[in-house]
């Protein structure tokens with residue numbers, strides 16, 4: 373994507389919600405979170421959510437946060453339907469949004485962004501667990517964990533954020549349904565710049581992701597479209613896969629179309645042992661064990677290992693098999709794509725596969741391990757390896773499907789007290805812990821052995837973790853969870869069985 377295209381995308385995104393950036397004068401400023409119900413400006417929630425995923429609320433106050441003030445104070449004062457406008461300035465904090473219907477919207481003035489600054493010390497910039505959350509126009513930099521992470525929030529909209537050099541995940545909606553990730557520019561991420569985890573009905577479009585280990589990752593998620601993104605200079609560009617050991621066991625129905633997937637040859641700098649640390653540098657698209665993935669009309673060039681790599685779990689490094697997840701990718705469809713200059717410096721495993729087929733040249737499309745019912749169009753255009761048993765596809769495109777977003781916002785998850793431990797576990801802990809395998813943190817099985825009869829001890833550990841293992845990073849403190857919730861999640865973690 374060239375600069376002009378990016379500008380168009382950003383402007384289009386900024387106006388899509390009907391929100392005029394920077395156009396609000398001081399006289400309408402409502403400071404310190406004071407609620408002003410008589411406000412009559414253009415910020416009524418029902419005029420700004422057209423075309424989005426988030427639900428419509430009546431009324432809605434505006435809280436303005438200025439340089440030197442705290443965003444969290446405004447969030448605490450806000451009610452569902454309210455908008456928090458963050459003016460240009462530097463905000464050194466983690467923002468927790470644990471209520472519904474909050475619109476956190478930066479105001480960019482003359483190129484000056486509101487900047488959340490983690491000082492390489494704070495773990496997360498924005499953590500939301502509410503539904504109908506909008507996060508827009510923020511610059512986020514120097515956090516250690518996540519820039520924007522959603523934990524079990526539905527109908528989210530994350531757009532036009534500029535995320536630079538920020539830890540493990542850039543935009544990470546987890547366990548959400550019906551959400552949009554668009555127009556973000558994200559770089560320098562140690563795992564995935566955009567990580568859609570255990571979510572359904574997600575639209576990832578018009579983002580630029582680069583200089584990260586994984587560009588865009590669709591993991592244990594269903595009904596996702598990844599389109600019109602510029603994905604360059606990562607280790608791997610776009611990935612659709614199943615991570616074994618998580619509570620959601622499938623990835624299926626993913627459309628990857630109209631993306632530029634270029635020069636993803638950055639040496640892998642993922643945390644040792646993490647799933648993404650096994651991705652060979654130079655992978656354009658990686659499909660691992662995911663089903664019904666359609667790849668079409670992408671421009672895929674200059675990726676040195678392969679343009680498209682399709683593998684099963686047996687042939688992936690750093691993956692433990694989960695008996696409840698099918699390790700084989702089914703029904704992968706590779707339709708028309710522009711591929712050129714891929715596979716020019718491929719890995720030994722691919723070279724060995726090529727030898728068995730007496731193939732020469734630089735591979736565009738490589739299949740390793742099992743795959744069922746795959747298809748490929750116009751295979752003569754590419755150098756292909758391992759796809760002899762792929763049929764010719766009997767369809768050309770997915771143009772009949774505009775979006776998998778739902779026509780109406782989905783209802784908020786009802787979480788009663790008894791479910792608190794489970795939701796917290798799924799929403800937070802599984803970002804780093806799986807049952808059997810190593811992820812960012814050690815396997816839950818190992819933790820269970822350590823804390824079997826000691827949920828209290830576990831709850832205390834997570835409030836103030838100390839460094840225990842040489843070969844793992846530090847675990848970030850979970851002290852923003854109440855004591856009750858910490859105990860609930862500890863008890864839940866100790867009894868999960870997959």
Ligand code: HEC
Pocket residue numbers: 517796797800801802803804805812813814819822823830833834838839840841842844845846847848850861862865
């Ligand atoms: C950002 C990643 C991350 C998240 C999120 C996370 N952990 Fe961890 N966890 C780690 C890492 C890394 C370690 C290993 C730390 C070490 O050994 O120094 C760890 C270790 C642990 C341990 C082992 C403690 C010990 O005594 O050996 C427990 C228990 C634990 N985590 C529980 C949890 C729970 C419960 C949650 C959810 C509320 C959670 N973790 C969320 C990364 C994470």
